[in-house]
Amino acid sequence: NLRVGSRTPASLELTWDNSEAEAHSYRVVYSTLAGEHYHEVLVPRDTGPTTRATLADLVPGTEYGIGISAVMDSQQSVPATMNARTELDSPRDLLVTASTETSISLSWTKAMGPIDHYRVTFTPASGMASEVTVSRNESQLTLSELEPGTEYTISIIAERGRQQSLEATVDAFTGVRPITQLHFSQLTSSSVNITWSDPSPPADRLVLTYRPRDEEAAQQLALDGTRRHASLTGLRPSTEYLVSLVAVHGAVSSEPVTGSITTGMDAPKDLRVGNITQDSMVIYWSPPVAPFDHYRISYRAAEGRTDSTAIGNDATEYIMRLLQPATKYEIGVKSVRGREESEVASITTYTAMDAPLGVTATNITPTEALLQWNPPLMDVESYVLVLTRHTVAGETILVDGINQEYQLTNLQPSTTYTVAMYATNGPLTSQIISTNFTTLLDPPTNLTASEVTRRSALLSWVPPVGDIENYILNYRSTDGSRKATHRFSHLLLLASIRVQELIVDAEDTWIRLEGLSETTEYTVRLQAAQNAMRSGFISTTFTTGGRVFANPQDCAQHLMNGDTLSGVYTISINGDLSQRVQVFCDMSTDGGGWIVFQRRQNGLTDFFRKWADYR
Structure with missing residues (x-):
C-alpha cells in the first residue's frame, strides 16, 4: 500500500504500511524514469502501522520511479514500486514593466524543471477573461488591444500535459493612473506612516519630500518604484509638516501629490521613581519639548481605582502620598495643552514593605558579632545585609527570611562597622535600617615564659592583629603580693608597689623580668591598649628555681x-x-x-x- 501524500515541485512525501516481518528499516531507491538522478536512502521503521519518508531536492514536474524494500539484518525483501510526479514549478516575480492606453507589458522569472508552455490569463473589471499561451523559453509578454483606462487582473501558470503549476498574479492598469492621494496613519509626536496607490505606468522611482511648514529646507527620501508605503521618523513634536510624493518615469516626473500632518505633543521623558517608602514615593521626569499647559499624573493600584491630579508645567517631580504598603502601582504622566494630550509616559513600581525593627549587634568579640532584629509584619523572602567599614566597599550578605539573627565572622579587630539591612519579598523591598558597632581590641597571644632562673624569666608573646598604643603588664606571686614593673631596655626591675600598672611599648614582643624571688610561682597577665580600649588578658604561670x-x-x-x-x-x-x-x-x-x-x-x-x- 505505497502511496504519495503531499507533493511540491521539489519533494514527495511517501507513506506505506509496515511489513509483517519485524524489519528494522526500509531501503528507498528512486530516480527519474530516464534513469537520471539515482538516489538511495535507508529509512528507520516508524512505530505504529505505517512508516513515512520525504524525498527532497527533486526536479520539478518530473516523474520518478520509486522502490521500497524491507531490511532485516542482512536480508532484504522484494521491493514495492510506484511512480510519482513532482509538482510543476511556478513562474515567479510577475511584474508590470510598462503600460499604454491599450497595452500592458509583463515580465516574470521562469519556472524550474521541464514544462510545455506558460498560460497567461488577463481579466478586465468587466469580468470577460482572455488567455494566451507563451513559449516556455519566454519570460516577458506584451498584452495588446486592451480596453483603455481599465484595470486588469493578470495571472500566469506553467503547464506540462495536464499538469499545472500554482499561479502568480498582478493587477495592472491601461493608460496613465497617477498617484492621487497620500494616506497618513500611526501618527505620533515624532513619526508617521504614509501609504499611496499604484501609479500606472509603474514608476522607475519615487521621491518623497517633507519639511515643517514654517521652514524652506526640506528632506528627501528616494524610494524604489515598487514601494507603496514609507515611514517618516525623527520629526519634531507639535509641528505641521508638508509632505509631497513624485513618481519618476525615465526623465519625466509626475505632478507632486501633497498632504500635511501635524505631529502630536511629546510625552514627558525619563520617568523614574525614588525615595520609596511604605506609603509614599517621588516621581521624577524630564519635561517635553513641545509647549503645554500642565501635567496630568494618574496612578492606580493593581486592584484599585485610578487617582489623577494636575500640576503646573514647571514641575519635574511629584510626591505620591497615602499609598498602600507593598502594593504594585501603575503610574502615568502626560502633558496637556487645551484639549490635546500627549502620549503617556508610564512606569510600574511597588511601595516598600514594612521594615525589620531594632537591629542590634551583641556578643561582640575582636572578630565576631551577632546581629539580631525583629521581623516585619509581612512575609519575608530574604534579608539583605550590607557590611561596610572605613572606605572599604560594602560586603553584601543574603540571609534567609525565616532567620532573625546572623553571626558575623572574620571581622577586623578594633574596627567600627556599619550594617545596613532591608527585607525583600519578590519585587518588594523594605526601607533600610542600620546600626553601628565596634569590634573589641584583640589581645596578644601565646604568652610564654622561658629562660627561667632563680631570679629572672624571659616573657615573649605574639602581637595582636589590630593597631595598639601599648601593653599593660602585671604579675602576682603565690603569696598574693602584687608587684608592678618598670621597663628599661627590656630589663624590668621589680618594686614593691601594689596599685601601679606598667606600660610596655607597642613595638615590644618580649621582656625579661629580673630580681624575682627564688622558688616562687608567678602568674603574669598581659593585655593590649588603644586609647581607652582594653583587650582581654592573656596569662601564663612559671616558677623560679631554688639554690643548690x-x-x-x-x-x-x-x-x-x-x-x-x-x-x-x-x-x-x-x-x-x-x-x-x-x-x-x-x-x-x-x-x-x-x-x-x-x-x-x-x-x-x-x-x-x-x-x-x-x-
Whole structure:
C-alpha cells in the first residue's frame, strides 16, 4: 500500500504500511524514469502501522520511479514500486514593466524543471477573461488591444500535459493612473506612516519630500518604484509638516501629490521613581519639548481605582502620598495643552514593605558579632545585609527570611562597622535600617615564659592583629603580693608597689623580668591598649628555681644554682662565710663556671709575673 501524500515541485512525501516481518528499516531507491538522478536512502521503521519518508531536492514536474524494500539484518525483501510526479514549478516575480492606453507589458522569472508552455490569463473589471499561451523559453509578454483606462487582473501558470503549476498574479492598469492621494496613519509626536496607490505606468522611482511648514529646507527620501508605503521618523513634536510624493518615469516626473500632518505633543521623558517608602514615593521626569499647559499624573493600584491630579508645567517631580504598603502601582504622566494630550509616559513600581525593627549587634568579640532584629509584619523572602567599614566597599550578605539573627565572622579587630539591612519579598523591598558597632581590641597571644632562673624569666608573646598604643603588664606571686614593673631596655626591675600598672611599648614582643624571688610561682597577665580600649588578658604561670648551694664556693656552684649570665658574683672560700670575695664568673666558655683570674682589657697590665706577685 505505497502511496504519495503531499507533493511540491521539489519533494514527495511517501507513506506505506509496515511489513509483517519485524524489519528494522526500509531501503528507498528512486530516480527519474530516464534513469537520471539515482538516489538511495535507508529509512528507520516508524512505530505504529505505517512508516513515512520525504524525498527532497527533486526536479520539478518530473516523474520518478520509486522502490521500497524491507531490511532485516542482512536480508532484504522484494521491493514495492510506484511512480510519482513532482509538482510543476511556478513562474515567479510577475511584474508590470510598462503600460499604454491599450497595452500592458509583463515580465516574470521562469519556472524550474521541464514544462510545455506558460498560460497567461488577463481579466478586465468587466469580468470577460482572455488567455494566451507563451513559449516556455519566454519570460516577458506584451498584452495588446486592451480596453483603455481599465484595470486588469493578470495571472500566469506553467503547464506540462495536464499538469499545472500554482499561479502568480498582478493587477495592472491601461493608460496613465497617477498617484492621487497620500494616506497618513500611526501618527505620533515624532513619526508617521504614509501609504499611496499604484501609479500606472509603474514608476522607475519615487521621491518623497517633507519639511515643517514654517521652514524652506526640506528632506528627501528616494524610494524604489515598487514601494507603496514609507515611514517618516525623527520629526519634531507639535509641528505641521508638508509632505509631497513624485513618481519618476525615465526623465519625466509626475505632478507632486501633497498632504500635511501635524505631529502630536511629546510625552514627558525619563520617568523614574525614588525615595520609596511604605506609603509614599517621588516621581521624577524630564519635561517635553513641545509647549503645554500642565501635567496630568494618574496612578492606580493593581486592584484599585485610578487617582489623577494636575500640576503646573514647571514641575519635574511629584510626591505620591497615602499609598498602600507593598502594593504594585501603575503610574502615568502626560502633558496637556487645551484639549490635546500627549502620549503617556508610564512606569510600574511597588511601595516598600514594612521594615525589620531594632537591629542590634551583641556578643561582640575582636572578630565576631551577632546581629539580631525583629521581623516585619509581612512575609519575608530574604534579608539583605550590607557590611561596610572605613572606605572599604560594602560586603553584601543574603540571609534567609525565616532567620532573625546572623553571626558575623572574620571581622577586623578594633574596627567600627556599619550594617545596613532591608527585607525583600519578590519585587518588594523594605526601607533600610542600620546600626553601628565596634569590634573589641584583640589581645596578644601565646604568652610564654622561658629562660627561667632563680631570679629572672624571659616573657615573649605574639602581637595582636589590630593597631595598639601599648601593653599593660602585671604579675602576682603565690603569696598574693602584687608587684608592678618598670621597663628599661627590656630589663624590668621589680618594686614593691601594689596599685601601679606598667606600660610596655607597642613595638615590644618580649621582656625579661629580673630580681624575682627564688622558688616562687608567678602568674603574669598581659593585655593590649588603644586609647581607652582594653583587650582581654592573656596569662601564663612559671616558677623560679631554688639554690643548690646556699653559699657557693666558686663559679661552678653558682652555675649549678642557675646563674647563667657571665658577671661578678660573691663566693665563700672553702665555704667560710668570713672569707667572702667578689669574682668575675665566665658562664659561657666551655660550658661556663669559670673564675676569671686575669682578663685582658686594653693590654696595659703585665701578666708575666710570678705567683708571689699575685699572691
